[in-house]
Amino acid sequence: MDPEPPSPGSAKDADLAGWLRVGLSDWDSEESADETVPDASLPDDLLDLRRYRFHEKIGEGGFGEVWAAEQIDPVRREVALKILKPGMDTRQVIRRFNQERQTLAIMDHPGIAAIYDGGSTSAGRPYFVMERVDGLPLSTFCDEHSLSIRARLELFLRICQTVHYAHQKGVLHRDLKPSNILVSEVDGHPVAKVIDFGIAKIIGGDLDATADPFMRTREGWILGTPAYICPEQVMLGCIDLDTRADIYSLGVMLYELLTGRTPLFEAGTTSMPMDEWAHRIRNVEAKCPSALAAVASPEIVTARNAANASSLARQIRGDLDWITLKALEKDREKRYDSAAALAEDLRRHLADEPVSAARPSTLQVAWKFAKRRRALVGATAASLLILIAAAIFSTAAFLRESRMRTLAEAARQEAQRHEQEVARQRDLAMTSANEARVQEQRATKTLEYLDTLLARAASFAARGANAEALRLALDDVTLTIPHFTEDPMLRETILGRTAVIYRSIGHEESAIPLVKAQLEIAQAKYG
Incomplete structure (x- = not known):
């Protein structure tokens, strides 16, 4: 007997946290019934539908059941009749059932079961x-x-096109899985039909998460089949879902067609606590399909008509890895934006053309690893922060010491320059002192020369020589000029002064030798 969902606001809500509503069905949403049901065991209200002859119950879910029947009026054909279970005719359930009926009515596609x-x-x-x-x-x-x-890819590509048609009609399926896609062989070719729009949503329709309690996610209440629902369906429930939710489900089915298992669950989730599988859907990244194919069992390899596991992995590796993982992105913004885009990439792969899906970048791989291993990354990050802090401290100490060494070297060089400047000034002072002594000596000798000259001139004048006496004195004193050879500048000065005096008394002939000697000294000095 199927469990009844808790009524909104009931006192039992707190005790039903672990109760899980998975679509309109349980984990196995449609259980085949092999027995043919005789008319005597049919409910009376079904017997009243005299246009149909019922064969057997072929499916049963949480709220409805499906019967195989034959329509006998006005045309004869095999049909499936879906009817609400007895006792499930609440206002919300009836509203949901009617929406499924209306959803099928607005679609007309060979890949979707038609409503009659x-x-x-x-x-x-x-x-x-x-x-x-x-x-x-x-x-x-x-x-x-x-x-x-x-x-498999050719068949799956057509399924994607069917889902895209539904999306264009504004229908979001929300429970895409292999059991809701039935495949039969027609004229030697597989033909797929998408069924069970029981929890479908008409985008922009009247029935939404705010109006229908069965479309809201409460504690322990999630619509969809865990192995195939997207992360936002776990986090947001039915609020703010868009067509990319179905893209994720298509990605799960593609993964299963390639590898023989769903990306996050090897088996069902019936025995797994809800918080555990919800955490896995939100946070665990799928492995590359080719990696699983490389270790596939012989049964899986044979079912895919491959020679061995390595051959199977080679067929998947590359394009199919990236196409599948793009459809399975946790962030819906990174998934294909439509089922048509997914179908187009599959077509390109089959035609050996470049696909839009690409190998994840190193940064994306690192980011996903960080999200999967938060504790490890946190500990590693803490260790790195400690190492970085230590490195910063060591670097700061080194820079401080280096700066101190630089300042000390600069001070030493400044002191050395100061010492050199002091020595230069001292040398300049000594040179100036020596120059002063030389000048003083020159002046002294010049005065001595003049004193001698005047003394001789006075001596000659006393004897009545007058101007001739001065000339005679000059002739006498001039004889001492060669004694000034140790100081050419003093000698040059005395020669010049003496030549001037000779001219002043009219003895040009006596001045000429002195001027020549003066010129020789100047030429020797200046070249």
Whole structure:
């Protein structure tokens, strides 16, 4: 017996945190019933639907059940009739059931089961009649028919195109999984049909998360099948979902077609606590499909018509890795923006053309690793911060010491320059003193010469020589000029002065030798 969901605001809500609503069905949403149900065991209100002859119950979920039947009026054909279970006719459930009926009514596509009829039974249970799809779930069909990777991709590409059609009609499926895609063989070719729009959402429609309690995520209440729902469906529930939620589910199915398992769960999640699988969906990154294919079991390899695991991995490695992982991005902004874009990349791969999906950058890989290993990265980051702090402290100490050494060297060089300047000034002072002594000696000798000259002139004048006496004195004193050879400048000066005196008394002939001697000294000095 299926569990009933808690009514909103009931007193039992606190005790039902672990109760999980998975779409309109349980983990296995459709359980095949092999027994043919006789008319006697049919509910009375189904017997009242005399246009249909019921064969057997072929599926059952949390709120509804599906019967295989034959329509006998006005046309004869095999159909599937979906009807609400007895006792489940609450206002919210009926509203949801009617939306599924309306969702199918607005779509007309060969890849979606068509709706033929609808109404309510005499007991007031709503139902609708749709095309009966006698097929196998997607993954089962592919494995049983040993479809190669290429054949699987060609089939899956058409499924993506069907989902894109639904999106264009404003329909978000929200429960895409292999059991909701039935595949049959028609004229030797696999044909897929998307079924079960029981929790679909008409984008922009009246029925949304704010209006319908069954579309809200409460504690322990999530719509969808855990292995195939996207991270935002876990975090946001049914609020703010868009077509990229279905892209993620398509990515999970593609991963399963390639590797034989879903990216995050090897088996079902029935026995796994809700918080554990929810954490895994939000935070655990999928491995590259080719990495799993490389260690695939012989059964998985054979089902994909490959020679061995290495051959299977080679067929997947590269483009199919990046296409699948792009569809499975945790951040929906990084996924394909439409099912058509995913289909186009698959077409390009099959045609050996470049695909838009690319190998993740080193930065993206590092970021994803950090998100997966937060504790390890946190500890590593703390260690790095300590090392960086130590390095900064050591560097600062080194720079401070280096600066002190630089300042000390600058002070030493400044002191050396000062000492050199003092020595230079001292040398200049000594040179000046020596020069002063030389000048003093010159002046003294000049005075001695003049004193001698005047004394001789006075002596000659006393004897009545007058001007002739001065000439005679000059002739006498001139004889002492050669004694000034140790000081050429003094000798030059005395020669010049004496020549001037000779001229002043009219003895030009006596001045000429002195001027010549003066010129010789000047030429020797200045070149």
